[in-house]
Amino acid sequence: xxxxxxxxxxxxxxxxxxxxxxxxxxxxxxxxxxxxxxxxxxxxxxxxxxxxxxxxxxxxxxxxxxxxxxxxxxxxxxxxxxxxxxxxxxxxxxxxxxxxxxxxxxxxxxxxxxxxxxxxxxxxxxxxxxxxxxxxxxxxxxxxxxxxxxxxxxxxxxxxxxxxxxxxxxxxxxxxxxxxxxxxxxxxxxxxxxxxxxxxxxxxxxxxxxx
Amino acid sequence: xxxxxxxxxxxxxxxxxxxxxxxxxxxxxxxxxxxxxxxxxxxxxxxxxxxxxxxxxxxxxxxxxxxxxxxxxxxxxxxxxxxxxxxxxxxxxxxxxxxxxxxxxxxxxxxxxxxxxxxxxxxxxxxxxxxxxxxxxxxxxxxxxxxxxxxxxxxxxxxx
Numbered sequence: 001x002x003x004x005x006x007x008x009x010x011x012x013x014x015x016x017x018x019x020x021x022x023x024x025x026x027x028x029x030x031x032x033x034x035x036x037x038x039x040x041x042x043x044x045x046x047x048x049x050x051x052x053x054x055x056x057x058x059x060x061x062x063x064x065x066x067x068x069x070x071x072x073x074x075x076x077x078x079x080x081x082x083x084x085x086x087x088x089x090x091x092x093x094x095x096x097x098x099x100x101x102x103x104x105x106x107x108x109x110x111x112x113x114x115x116x117x118x119x120x121x122x123x124x125x126x127x128x129x130x131x132x133x134x135x136x137x138x139x140x141x142x143x144x145x146x147x148x149x150x151x152x153x154x155x156x157x158x159x160x161x162x163x164x165x166x167x168x169x170x171x172x173x174x175x176x177x178x179x180x181x182x183x184x185x186x187x188x189x190x191x192x193x194x195x196x197x198x199x200x201x202x203x204x205x206x207x208x209x210x211x
Numbered sequence: 212x213x214x215x216x217x218x219x220x221x222x223x224x225x226x227x228x229x230x231x232x233x234x235x236x237x238x239x240x241x242x243x244x245x246x247x248x249x250x251x252x253x254x255x256x257x258x259x260x261x262x263x264x265x266x267x268x269x270x271x272x273x274x275x276x277x278x279x280x281x282x283x284x285x286x287x288x289x290x291x292x293x294x295x296x297x298x299x300x301x302x303x304x305x306x307x308x309x310x311x312x313x314x315x316x317x318x319x320x321x322x323x324x325x326x327x328x329x330x331x332x333x334x335x336x337x338x339x340x341x342x343x344x345x346x347x348x349x350x351x352x353x354x355x356x357x358x359x360x361x362x363x364x365x366x367x368x369x370x371x
Binding site: 081089091092096099100107108109125126 | 274
């Protein structure tokens with residue numbers, strides 16, 4: 001019993017310490033590396049190719065419903081809607097069809113695992129949603145300049161700071177799914193590692209935006 | 212093969228099967244609950260709709276491992292005496308034609324009313340857009356939902 005309490009306390013302390021570290025480093029990396037506008041913009045241009053790929057755009061639509069396919073068309077005949085939390089509404093919640101992993105076969109629903117409170121993945125529970133109504137994080141139709149500024153605007157990006165943004169593109173199962181999209185779906189034009197490296201370089205060298 | 216235990220229609224139920232086996236086939240083959248129908252097998256038509264913790268999931272693509280420890284309700288569990296407003300309204304309106312898609316229609320309708328007891332026509336059109344009916348009973352389904360709503364709330368239907 002005592003051992004369990006100690007273990008739980010230890011875990012809580014670790015999480016608290018990690019949070020504190022993340023808070024203290026948030027936005028600090030911009031200052032820790034020399035600003036290089038040219039390199040930063042070039043890195044964003046590379047990452048932009050991924051942001052605008054259908055695997056990303058389809059769940060970052062300009063409208064209120066998800067898109068699908070390589071041509072980013074509206075999601076079949078279903079009258080899907082974002083809903084306040086981005087999870088869908090009424091009988092049409094995203095995870096009513098999308099599971100914790102891709103279903104085998106062409107045109108079968110893709111899926112990704114949910115993230116538990118400790119950051120580990122739950123292989124049985126799906127994670128599939130749009131950004132919330134409040135933080136819509138639209139990619140569709142955004143120019144490089146618009147998207148670059150939007151991604152760094154705390155009012156539009158859900159309050160994510162630099163390190164949190166990097167953490168998101170590095171670990172979020174929905175981001176990672178882009179490179180494991182299931183049968184019949186194309187992958188972004190660069191690897192996930194290259195994408196993360198581009199995002200890091202863009203932000204760490206100043207978060208510069210094209211005009 | 213693994214064991215999975217969940218609350219099915221109010222009763223604790225354990226099955227021993229493959230983790231990836233769709234819930235639909237666990238219900239129909241392993242548990243002999245054949246009210247839930249197979250339609251498309253790819254989460255498009257809504258025939259196989261059941262409730263998972265109140266949400267209207269597509270059982271044809273839901274691995275049984277997902278429902279471990281959770282509450283599942285099928286058409287057989289909507290009520291045990293045909294007293295659910297959806298069941299009463301469906302009978303009164305005579306909503307089905309061939310009837311094959313109706314268990315899914317009813318489970319979606321019940322899910323809608325649980326979240327919005329007085330849905331508008333627009334709410335119904337949206338919520339039921341994932342349940343296809345080749346007989347074209349959509350108008351009667353909508354009327355039945357409005358009737359069930361009035362049974363549930365004691366108020367008349369609302370239109371936009």
